[in-house]
Amino acid sequence: MHKDLIFKKSVYAISELPTEMLPEVVLCGRSNVGKSSFINSFFGKKNLAKVSSDPGKTRSLNFYEIDKSFYVVDLPGFGYAKISQDERKRWGKLIEDYFRAAKSIALVFHFIDSRHEPMQSDLDLYKMISFYQLPYFIILSKADKLNQSQIASAKKTVSNYFPNFNFGTNLFFYSTVKGNWKRAIEKQLYIQLEQAKLNSKVANKPG
Ligand SMILES: Nc1nc2c(ncn2[C@@H]2O[C@H](COP(=O)(O)OP(=O)(O)OP(=O)(O)O)[C@@H](O)[C@H]2O)c(=O)[nH]1
Ligand SMILES: [Mg+2]
Known part of the structure; x- marks a missing residue:
């Protein structure tokens, strides 16, 4: 499905954001929840994004360009103690x-480890980003580590914290090991990207 996946650049300061404007799909969440792994698995290119068993692997905003049509932006995870x-600041x-400077964020993916309850930092992140009124998906990662009853109880828990998500x-499960959750995310991702393109056409219309 995706043909052309390239690492575009690492950004350490806001002045370094790419000048070429494409819709941006932003991956955020705590450290070690599987944001970088998601890029490799979802877009089917091993080792495109750096993954490690040491939390705190991603230290810059990393831009990946997909099929010359959108960016995936891998953010550093927060909540890493060491x-x-x-540096945390x-x-x-x-x-x-x-988030303040970005002009073309099409969609935010907030990753939460499906084995754990959302933490205060997840709620803080949601609150911070909600201000910008962007399309927002919650991805419950590492779902391969749950059995059926744990899946059901994770669903209940997250719905208590985020009652306005469906x-x-x-709201989705995901696993880099089992492929069964990918299709649903893919479908909604492309709906949002189409919507973002339409919105930007309306915004850029002359007159
Ligand atoms: N079993 C399983 N392991 C996963 C999954 N996704 C990620 N992992 C593992 O979780 C660890 C952390 O993954 P990363 O992708 O580096 O996490 P990250 O969110 O990018 O972490 P930071 O860069 O620190 O913010 C790695 O050891 C991955 O192999 C998954 O779906 N299932
Ligand atoms: Mg990472």
């Missing part, structure tokens, strides 16, 4: 500055 206070600021529309 980084310095200064710098990441937090970089992420907030990015499974199959903007």
